[in-house]
Amino acid sequence: MDELTELEKELTARVAEAADLAALEALRVEALGKKGRITQKMKALGGLDPEARRAAGQALNEVKTAVSDAIDIRRRGLEDLALDARLADERIDVSLPARPATMGSLHPIGQTIDELVAIFGEMGFAVAEGPHIESDFHNFSALNIPPDHPARQEHDTFYLPEDSAGERKVLRTHTSPVQIRTMMDGPPPYRIIVPGRTFRADHDATHSPMFHQVEGLVVDRATHMGHLKGTLTAFCRAFFGVEDLPLRFRPSYFPFTEPSAEVDIAYGREGDQLKIGAGSDWLEILGCGMVHPKVLANCGVDPDVYQGYAFGMGIERIAMLKYGMPDLRPFYDSDLRWLRHYGFLPLEQPSMVRGL
Ligand code: 2NL
Helix, strand or coil: CCHHHHHHHHHHHHHHHCCCCHHHHHHHHHHHCCCHHHHHHEEEHHHCHHHHHHHHHHHHHHHHHHHHHHHHHHHHHHHHHHHHHHHHHCCCCCCCCCCCCCCCCCHHHHHHHHHHHHHHHHHHEEEEEEEEEEHHHCCCHHHHHCCCCCCHHHCCCCCCCCCCCCCCCEEEEECCHHHHHHHHHHCCCCEEEEEEEECCCCCCCCCCEHHHEEEEEEECCCHHHHHHHHHHHHHHHHHHHHCCCEEEEEEECCCCCCEEEEEEEEEEEEEEEEEECCEEEEEEEEEEEEEHHHHHHHHHCCCCCEEEEEEEEEEEHHHHHHHCCCCCCCHHCCCCCHHHHHHHHCCCEEEEEEEE
16 A cells, blocks of 8 residues: 555656656656556456455556546646747737838829719710720721821821731720720710720820820710700819809811811919919810711711710810819829829719719
8 A cells, every 4th residue: 555655656746747748658658558557556456366456456546547637637737838838939029010001092094084984974974995006997087087188197196017917007096986986886876985095196295195085975866066065064064163164165177077166164364373264264175076977977877867976185184274283294204292292082982972
């Protein structure tokens, strides 16, 4: 009995001090393994007479349980220590200051296009898009601009090299080819605007070789010039935010419209600031007219049944007028200071409900 008490004391004491899980496992094998000290004593029980065997067996079982429990407790203790060490080691220092969040802004061209789409969308116009590289037919001939027409020179066209079919494609000089494609694609009515990039070989203080236009096209059975005047008046007043903005429709000429007009809006100067809608001077902002019957016919639309109007304007120009930008060139410079100054909040979508 004393010997068993000694054995229990020794083993439980050493278990309690086991330095790590490997040392603990070695102790388990020493005590309870196949040839362990307790296991061997168990085996020796067989040689005792039944009376003594029962008493010794019971005592031995108690020692075995005590040592086994001590091993479990120490194992959990060692595992907790290991976890604590890992947690201390792998801790993330959340007190590091966060990197500052940066927010981009919408380019004034994109913002202005969003505004145009909101205004014309309210009036029932859909947005159409098309390719930047166009055939001579879609960019010129279909629009009643034959090969020898002086308007071709005025357009300062970028020509691509001749392709295998001997055709010279062009970079579109206006967005009109998209309206041509719309008309050739299916029957009227049409009610679209076409914002997009256009290209002309022209570069100075007020011209860039790449610039943006928006054109509009409405064709239906009884569309007339009153519709044109009403639509463009409503657009200019909404876009510039001046309810009684005076407009002037001046006769003009385009090969693809007849009659044609240019539209001026009233403005004045306050110091070096332009004031749209107040003053006695006129500023040209767009061209328009009734679609030429030849253009309708070129697109398979019967001019004896259908008529319509079209218009076009430069997006850079109307953006500069609205937002008081004195120079065209910074539009394409990617200068972050200019973009921060003239840019727009990216999540503020213009709408006619909440205002532009
Ligand atoms: C301007 C003038 C204009 C059009 C564009 C057009 C398109 C088709 C048929 C007829 Cl498919 N017309 N577009 C009409 C009149 C004027 O633009 O000053 N743009 C910057």
